[in-house]
Amino acid sequence: DQQVKQNSPSLSVQEGRISILNCDYTNSMFDYFLWYKKYPAEGPTFLISISSIKDKNEDGRFTVFLNKSAKHLSLHIVPSQPGDSAVYFCERDGSGGSNYKLTFGKGTLLTVNP
Amino acid sequence: NAGVTQTPKFQVLKTGQSMTLQCAQDMNHNSMYWYRQDPGMGLRLIYYSASEGTTDKGEVPNGYNVSRLNKREFSLRLESAAPSQTSVYFCASLKDRGFWSPLHFGNGTRLTVT
Numbered sequence: 001d002q003q004v005k006q007n008s009p010s011l012s013v014q015e016g017r018i019s020i021l022n023c024d025y026t027n028s029m030f031d032y033f034l035w036y037k038k039y040p041a042e043g044p045t046f047l048i049s050i051s052s053i054k055d056k057n058e059d060g061r062f063t064v065f066l067n068k069s070a071k072h073l074s075l076h077i078v079p080s081q082p083g084d085s086a087v088y089f090c091e092r093d094g095s096g097g098s099n100y101k102l103t104f105g106k107g108t109l110l111t112v113n114p
Numbered sequence: 115n116a117g118v119t120q121t122p123k124f125q126v127l128k129t130g131q132s133m134t135l136q137c138a139q140d141m142n143h144n145s146m147y148w149y150r151q152d153p154g155m156g157l158r159l160i161y162y163s164a165s166e167g168t169t170d171k172g173e174v175p176n177g178y179n180v181s182r183l184n185k186r187e188f189s190l191r192l193e194s195a196a197p198s199q200t201s202v203y204f205c206a207s208l209k210d211r212g213f214w215s216p217l218h219f220g221n222g223t224r225l226t227v228t
Contacts, residue, residue, distance in 0.1 A: 043221045104158075
């Protein structure tokens with residue numbers, strides 16, 4: 001069973017500082033990991049992804065790091081902005097793309113204070 | 115381009131009443147999903163449809179039924195609503211499998227069962 005765990009329900013940071021959101025996973029297969037961002041009263045939207053053949057993927061202020069030995073990935077936001085305040089979900093997409101049962105972590109509420 | 119459209123946006127039901135949540139996507143995506151979001155529980159998968167004509171249970175299917183009406187539409191039915199089904203429901207679609215692609219979400223239906 002594919003599982004991802006986000007163990008921090010919330011995180012608060014100051015504007016301009018770094019935000020680090022974490023996600024742990026079980027099992028070891030060829031995977032993609034995706035991060036989504038969700039504002040209140042809206043559906044989640046895709047933010048950034050990383051393949052398990054890479055260690056890092058960067059897109060502007062957002063960087064995903066994958067530590068395969070620790071089965072851990074993290075999303076870094078630098079610098080954090082008040083508009084980044086949202087719930088962030090990680091999703092694991094395994095089985096080389098043959099699995100349709102896509103599940104999420106419980107999410108982390110990020111609050112960026114001005 | 116509307117993406118994923120969910121109706122209604124809000125609904126209040128009495129215990130025991132039935133209703134159908136509607137979802138339609140105009141992106142020609144093959145797979146569709148229903149999730150519920152509850153505080154502290156993240157996004158939990160109710161049912162999914164890998165392709166037109168197929169449906170499968172997710173993590174929390176009890177109390178729900180689904181219909182993949184055609185490639186565009188995927189409905190979720192509550193036959194006898196219970197207070198435990200008070201939640202925000204999200205429909206999502208996925209272009210295809212084979213490697214990876216992100217889910218595209220609607221803006222949700224907020225359901226209250228009294």
